[in-house]
Amino acid sequence: MFMYINMYLCNIMFFSGILVYVMKRKHLLSTLLSLEFIVLSLFFLLFLMLINYNYEFYFSMIFLxxxxxxxxxxxxxxxxxxxxxxNDYFKSFNILSC
Incomplete structure (x- = not known):
């Protein structure tokens, strides 16, 4: 029961990170923070799966x-x-000016 609650929490974290990534895409820093939040939720889900199946945690270190x-x-x-x-606005970034 406790495992399912944590997996539900991981799914909420993952989809809220995707929602922030889609909605706040004007700044590069916001997108990077939301991507790191998505990676953190995936790490938490991976950690729960490794605990559930009694595997070693070496793959989680490689993921980190x-x-x-x-x-x-x-x-x-x-x-x-x-x-x-x-600045970090995507609108001011022009590939042709480089």
Missing amino acids: VFSVCEGVLGLSILVSMIRTHG
């Missing part, structure tokens, strides 16, 4: 390594965009 690399890549894109364009 890749999610940290994804976060660092997003922050580096954010920093380079702010340095070149002055």
Whole structure:
């Protein structure tokens, strides 16, 4: 019973992260934060599944390594965009001006 409540909570977290990603897509920082929230909910769901089936947690560590690399890549894109364009609006970002 406790596992189903947590899985329901993970689904709510995942879909609320997708909803924020769709609604607040004007700023790069908002989209990156919502993507990290989605990754966090997926990690929580993965952790619950590994506990449920009594598996080892090595795959969760690999998942965390890749999610940290994804976060660092997003922050580096954010920093380079702010340095070149002055803000993180997608409307001010023009591919032809590079």
